[in-house]
Amino acid sequence: MTTPAWLSTTETPYLLIDKNKYLKNIRRLYTRTEALGSKVRPHLKTLRSVEAAHYLLPERHDPATVSTLAEAEAFAKEGYTNLLYAVGIAPHKLPRIAALMQKGTDIHILLDSREQAEAVVSFGQQHAVAFSVFIEVDCDGHRGGVPPESDALLELARMLEDGGATLTGLLAHAGESYNCRTDEAIRVAAQAECDAIRRAGLRVREQGHRCPVLSVGATPTAHFADNLSGITEVRAGVFTTFDLVMKNVGICEMHDIAMSVVATVIGHNRDKGWVFIDAGWMALSRDRGTAHQVTDYGYGQVCNLEGQPLNGLKVDITNQEHGIVVLTADYRHDDFPVGSRIRILPNHACATAAMHRQYEVLGDDGEEREVWSRIVGW
Amino acid sequence: MTTPAWLSTTETPYLLIDKNKYLKNIRRLYTRTEALGSKVRPHLKTLRSVEAAHYLLPERHDPATVSTLAEAEAFAKEGYTNLLYAVGIAPHKLPRIAALMQKGTDIHILLDSREQAEAVVSFGQQHAVAFSVFIEVDCDGHRGGVPPESDALLELARMLEDGGATLTGLLAHAGESYNCRTDEAIRVAAQAECDAIRRAGLRVREQGHRCPVLSVGATPTAHFADNLSGITEVRAGVFTTFDLVMKNVGICEMHDIAMSVVATVIGHNRDKGWVFIDAGWMALSRDRGTAHQVTDYGYGQVCNLEGQPLNGLKVDITNQEHGIVVLTADYRHDDFPVGSRIRILPNHACATAAMHRQYEVLGDDGEEREVWSRIVGW
Numbered sequence: 010m011t012t013p014a015w016l017s018t019t020e021t022p023y024l025l026i027d028k029n030k031y032l033k034n035i036r037r038l039y040t041r042t043e044a045l046g047s048k049v050r051p052h053l054k055t056l057r058s059v060e061a062a063h064y065l066l067p068e069r070h071d072p073a074t075v076s077t078l079a080e081a082e083a084f085a086k087e088g089y090t091n092l093l094y095a096v097g098i099a100p101h102k103l104p105r106i107a108a109l110m111q112k113g114t115d116i117h118i119l120l121d122s123r124e125q126a127e128a129v130v131s132f133g134q135q136h137a138v139a140f141s142v143f144i145e146v147d148c149d150g151h152r153g154g155v156p157p158e159s160d161a162l163l164e165l166a167r168m169l170e171d172g173g174a175t176l177t178g179l180l181a182h183a184g185e186s187y188n189c190r191t192d193e194a195i196r197v198a199a200q201a202e203c204d205a206i207r208r209a210g211l212r213v214r215e216q217g218h219r220c221p222v223l224s225v226g227a228t229p230t231a232h233f234a235d236n237l238s239g240i241t242e243v244r245a246g247v248f249t250t251f252d253l254v255m256k257n258v259g260i261c262e263m264h265d266i267a268m269s270v271v272a273t274v275i276g277h278n279r280d281k282g283w284v285f286i287d288a289g290w291m292a293l294s295r296d297r298g299t300a301h302q303v304t305d306y307g308y309g310q311v312c313n314l315e316g317q318p319l320n321g322l323k324v325d326i327t328n329q330e331h332g333i334v335v336l337t338a339d340y341r342h343d344d345f346p347v348g349s350r351i352r353i354l355p356n357h358a359c360a361t362a363a364m365h366r367q368y369e370v371l372g373d374d375g376e377e378r379e380v381w382s383r384i385v386g387w
Numbered sequence: 388m389t390t391p392a393w394l395s396t397t398e399t400p401y402l403l404i405d406k407n408k409y410l411k412n413i414r415r416l417y418t419r420t421e422a423l424g425s426k427v428r429p430h431l432k433t434l435r436s437v438e439a440a441h442y443l444l445p446e447r448h449d450p451a452t453v454s455t456l457a458e459a460e461a462f463a464k465e466g467y468t469n470l471l472y473a474v475g476i477a478p479h480k481l482p483r484i485a486a487l488m489q490k491g492t493d494i495h496i497l498l499d500s501r502e503q504a505e506a507v508v509s510f511g512q513q514h515a516v517a518f519s520v521f522i523e524v525d526c527d528g529h530r531g532g533v534p535p536e537s538d539a540l541l542e543l544a545r546m547l548e549d550g551g552a553t554l555t556g557l558l559a560h561a562g563e564s565y566n567c568r569t570d571e572a573i574r575v576a577a578q579a580e581c582d583a584i585r586r587a588g589l590r591v592r593e594q595g596h597r598c599p600v601l602s603v604g605a606t607p608t609a610h611f612a613d614n615l616s617g618i619t620e621v622r623a624g625v626f627t628t629f630d631l632v633m634k635n636v637g638i639c640e641m642h643d644i645a646m647s648v649v650a651t652v653i654g655h656n657r658d659k660g661w662v663f664i665d666a667g668w669m670a671l672s673r674d675r676g677t678a679h680q681v682t683d684y685g686y687g688q689v690c691n692l693e694g695q696p697l698n699g700l701k702v703d704i705t706n707q708e709h710g711i712v713v714l715t716a717d718y719r720h721d722d723f724p725v726g727s728r729i730r731i732l733p734n735h736a737c738a739t740a741a742m743h744r745q746y747e748v749l750g751d752d753g754e755e756r757e758v759w760s761r762i763v764g765w
Contacts, residue, residue: 021477036717054707074668076708096708097653099399099665100726103628122654124725152709153654153663184706203710214550261719274530275475276500285531287477291454292765305659329432329737330454330474331530343739347502348478358705366763385396387670 012315013376015369017350021273022292024365025352026061026381027316028373029133030267031249035064038231040249047237050074050093050224052246059087060381065249067335074244079106083384093117093143093224095180095244097153100128105137115178121145121153126165129173142169143180143224144213149198151184157209166213166220171368178222178241179213181206188227190303192259199230207239232260252358253310259301263310265317269352269370270309270361274334274345275307282336284345288331288353290327296360307351309361310333316352388539390693393747395728399651400670402536402743403730404439404759405694406492406751409627416609416626424478425615426722428452428471428602430624433737436746437465442628445596454623461762463492471495471521471602473558473622477533478506484660485516495555499531504543508659520547521558521602522591526583529562537586544591544598550619556600556619557591559584564607568681570637577608585617630736631688635680640694641688647730648687648739650710652723660714662723666731668705674738681758686710687731687739695731702731 016025028061042049051065054076062084066073069086072091075081081092082105091114094106098118109116120126126142133140143164144321147154159184169176170223183202189195210223226244237243250268251261272288290308299306307323311334322340332353336342345351355361359366362383370379394403420427429443430456440462444451448467453459459470460483468491472484478497487701489496496518496529498504507518522543525532533539534698561580567573588601603612604622615621628646629639650666651765668686677684685701700718704711708729715721723729733739740761748757 018479020480022765078653086626088514096665097663099653101396101650101651125654127727150659152706152711153656191668193582201739273477273479275477276498276503280527285475287474291737292675295675296668297673328530342665347500348506360668363669387400 013371013378015378016271016314019271019369021271021350022168022288023271023272024362024368025269026169026250026368026370027267028370028379029375030057030065030265031380032373034249034251034265034267038245038315042231042237042243045234045237047240047371048072048242050242050244051249052076052095052244053080053084054061055246055249056267056362056368056381057384059271059384061249062089068321072242074246075339077387078102079386080384081109081116083097083114085109085116091115094120095119097121098125100125100132103129103132106140107136110138115141117141118351119143119145119180119219120165121155123165123168126168127172130168133173140174141177142174143178143222144176144302145205146181146209147180147186148202149183151182154181157205157212160242162209163212164306165217166218170218176213176218176220176225178220179206179209180224182229183227186227187254189229189258192233194234194363194381195233195258199234199286202230202294203234203236203240210239228255229258229260247358253306253354253356254298254302257299263354266354268358268361269312269354271350271352273315274349274351276347277342279342285333286334287330288332289322289330291329291354292364293324293327293332293353293358294359294364298357306356312352312354314352315351318354334345347353391756393756394649394692394749397649398748399649400408400666402647402740402746403649404628405645405664405745406748406757407644407753409698410442410626410731410751412629412643412645416582416623418608420615420621421617421676423612425618427452427625427657428604428620428622430454430473430622431458432684433624433627433744434740434759435762436759437762439627439716440755442465449619452624454515454764456475456480457764458762459487463487463490463494468626469493473497473498475499475523476503477512478503478508481507481510484518485514487514488506495519495521497521497523498543499533499677501543501546501558504546507544507552511551514524518552519555520524520552521556521600521690522554524557524559524584524587526559526561526651527561529560532559535583535590540587541590544594544596546721548564548756554591554598555597556602557584557587558602561605561608563602564605565632565636567607567636570611573607573611577612578614580608581618588617590711606633607636607638625736630732631684632676635677636683641732644732646734646736646739647690647694649730652725652727653728654725654735655720657720662712662714662720663730663764664702664710664712665708666702666710667706667708669744671710671731671733672735672738672742673703676735683725684734687733690732692728692730696732
């Protein structure tokens with residue numbers, strides 16, 4: 010296999026996206042979800058890139074999820090009109106939400122408490138803004154949300170609609186599914202997530218609220234749910250590139266991972282069997298998400314520049330701008346001369362992407378170089 | 388104690404520098420090092436900021452250390468002329484080094500292998516550039532470098548000077564000192580670092596090389612070395628802001644830490660005793676450097692907005708844009724209403740700063756807001 014020359018000349022370390030794999034991963038989830046009668050609301054937080062979002066959102070009104078208002082503002086500026094800000098709303102952020110709505114963006118906010126609902130109603134009434142709200146429903150005790158059977162759920166729905174806000178939907182996130190160890194466990198988690206949101210939806214609608222959207226999602230459950238009946242949309246983020254954590258959970262194979270960091274060998278410690286590279290935690294991130302999984306990949310799986318994994322080799326140690334690969338018995342220092350290049354697959358794509366301002370993209374012809382830029386900040 | 392209004396209105400999460408503490412930390416190390424007859428060559432990698440460097444480098448020719456060529460180019464553009472790029476040189480980076488030299492910057496490169504020395508000599512001869520080189524000397528087996536007693540040290544010195552490069556100095560880095568548990572252990576590490584570089588210097592100079600600079604440093608050893616006789620310069624980076632790792636090592640007190648992340652409370656899980664904040668690992672970093680130290684601070688020590696540590700409270704869990712503080716028996720949810728703000732001290736200042744594009748700075752009058760920007764990329 011040959012690689013285009015620019016892979017060897019672009020300054021290292023850099024983040025590389027394999028566009029063929031990226032597109033294939035998107036097709037896989039979209040096809041699956043649509044066959045089950047639902048729709049993907051992709052989470053744009055992994056790459057936070059307008060160029061990357063283009064392949065996820067063919068139409069400007071397609072639904073999307075964001076993790077920061079910086080993303081919401083950047084995607085709204087590009088004309089995307091259906092954005093869910095999926096972090097519990099802080100009252101001081103409401104003016105930015107209102108400003109986006111006034112420019113014509115349907116931005117939806119998330120909450121799970123009386124205090125938030127009061128702030129939303131109060132700001133909305135003072136400024137004549139009808140906020141579009143999702144209530145978070147807890148399906149697995151992972152983070153926030155109100156239980157589907159709770160009085161709090163109905164109370165929040167009533168407070169919002171009585172106060173002039175719009176209850177657009179209910180949202181569940183099966184965050185515990187990242188810790189599943191078998192396909193069957195993920196299937197159970199997906200079922201529980203869907204069941205929780207269906208029960209919650211039934212109760213809310215029985216009270217006379219329209220609440221049109223039922224939203225579930227986490228990358229594992231999105232790939233294992235078999236029954237999306239009644240589920241309007243499925244959220245997932247890391248599925249576009251996948252990573253070693255997802256490989257360990259069993260959602261993808263190593264060869265599906267569309268993201269890597271390209272690094273240059275800068276030295277050796279022959280006594281210790283160490284190879285030094287110019288990618289430390291600044292390029293790879295400090296994420297050690299595989300540390301307690303079935304296979305611990307250190308700070309990332311080492312591949313050759315063509316992208317073939319080198320069995321058993323990982324980045325074992327990182328400093329800010331140094332990485333250290335500890336050679337196993339199968340490899341010698343001469344396999345990695347100073348100046349040669351390797352690729353490193355990430356533990357956690359969201360965390361690794363966050364360390365970069367732009368991504369080098371190997372086009373779907375396997376040759377052309379594209380550059381995708383990252384939206385930064387909050 | 389009161390805080391200026393802008394601490395409560397600036398969008399969260401944001402990184403805050405307390406300038407009084409920052410200046411005090413700088414004075415402490417500079418005074419100490421100069422009293423011992425040496426000079427600080429600050430490592431600019433922690434904040435990577437021109438505005439921050441101003442207080443470290445009163446004169447444009449003062450020596451500084453950088454971790455990337457992006458920093459070198461940015462500081463050179465500001466007129467700084469004495470820059471050590473303290474990561475082993477990759478041959479493909481030599482053209483960027485040569486370009487900086489041609490613009491009048493004294494940029495020094497680092498190496499520890501024949502392959503690198505050959506590349507430096509060869510490029511230098513082809514392009515009529517006399518590179519200024521430091522040889523890395525191993526003092527503790529932490530990372531790279533040649534042993535002070537090795538033949539390799541003398542061979543590298545000879546190769547460089549015979550080949551037309553300038554051997555400017557020798558460099559040691561006591562990286563193992565970050566793992567020390569007592570002051571006495573750090574003193575021993577500092578002594579070993581200085582002894583190694585002195586022995587190496589003696590051997591190189593006996594061979595007729597001038598090699599004017601002997602450079603040591605790591606923040607712990609810089610603060611505990613008692614005898615810097617013959618040591619030209621001391622490198623340190625994280626000392627300007629300190630962090631919880633350094634607090635655990637015993638180099639600073641909690642109240643010396645000049646960096647924090649300001650976050651807003653966005654929700655509660657009353658059953659679990661959880662407080663949700665809008666600072667996750669995107670704002671705090673994934674660094675868990677205190678995990679195996681004397682005190683594990685999770686993802687950071689929680690303080691009130693005035694900066695007073697709240698005893699026993701830390702950020703226990705992070706997702707991308709969520710942090711979770713698990714309340715201890717001393718605190719109630721009502722102490723942290725939705726919309727209120729807290730500060731979080733970082734485990735590792737270099738890693739936390741890397742997640743931000745700019746820093747909000749509380750001026751030395753305790754009121755004024757400055758903004759320092761970060762140099763990004765490689």
